[in-house]
Amino acid sequence: MHILLTRPLEDCSEMIIKFKSLGNQVSHLPLLRIDKVNYQEINFSNIKGIIFTSANAVKFLDLKNINKNFLCFCVGSATEKKARSVGFQNVIVAEGNVENLKELLLQNFNQKDGTLLYISGETVSVDLDQQLLKEGYDIKRVINYRATHNQNFDDKFVNQLKLNMPDMVYVYSQNSALSLLNFIKMHQSESLWMNTNLMCIGEKTSSILNEIKWKKIFLFNPGEEEFLLYKI
Structure with missing residues (x-):
């Protein structure tokens, strides 16, 4: 084949x-060609959880000041593998789509637990941050890469x-x-x-x-x- x-x-x-x-x-x-996007330094003092919807989001994140014990939500197994490879330990993984990821977040992270950090590309198929804001979550989105057409x-x-x-x-x-x-x-x-x-x-x-x-x-x-x- x-x-x-x-x-x-x-x-x-x-x-x-x-x-x-x-x-x-x-x-x-x-x-597609994947390129890093420069972003403002992140204040991690109030962050209690982190969301990755692609392995590229992990790849292009400056990890030196991040607590690797954060509750880490990953969209699928490839993203989970990348997150674990850079040291994240407390990982919850969905079955490859953002809808499942949202349900896992609702089940495992309370709105009162603190701020969620959402790391993503410039273009997303689902506005996960906006959906979670409507659910009462405090969430900060950081764009750290973009995809351009070859x-x-x-x-x-x-x-x-x-x-x-x-x-x-x-x-x-x-x-x-x-x-x-x-x-x-x-x-x-x-x-x-x-x-x-x-x-x-x-x-x-x-x-x-x-x-x-x-x-x-x-x-x-x-x-x-x-x-x-x-x-x-």
Whole structure:
């Protein structure tokens, strides 16, 4: 099976190795570039919990003044792994989506417990901080990275992809979906994806790509990628 992965290499290198070990052909098309955003120094004196909705949020956070015993909420296993790798001990992890993460927060962190620090990218699919404010929480959002669309792609890779279209492509965000749509239109390949299965996180992500004709569209949570191999 030919699988196309679209996340930055750092975020999908383990998956590339795993899929290849299962006998699949894997192509890599990084749709987004992730860059650090400078932010104002954070006062941690009133912070009692921290929220990460991506591994990049952990990666680009200055950790030298943070109490690693903070209650730490992570959106999924990849984010949890990154948080634990830098020393966070008290980690609660959701099943890969922000809705589950919000429920875990409501269950495990009382509004009176103190201020929550929400570390995120510039663009988010769900305004988690605004939702928690409405629930009565004291929450401070800090943006420490941004994702920008890749515009330059290797011509040789593009031509090879057109000759050998993937059976599956994984798309992880609305930003990535927009970037993939731009890629398809830029290279005039709209008619070539009819036998490709589109794997998307969430309906909002998949809806961006609805104008392209796919074989089938599947919704998934992070961690279910290998399971999806056996659904097509």
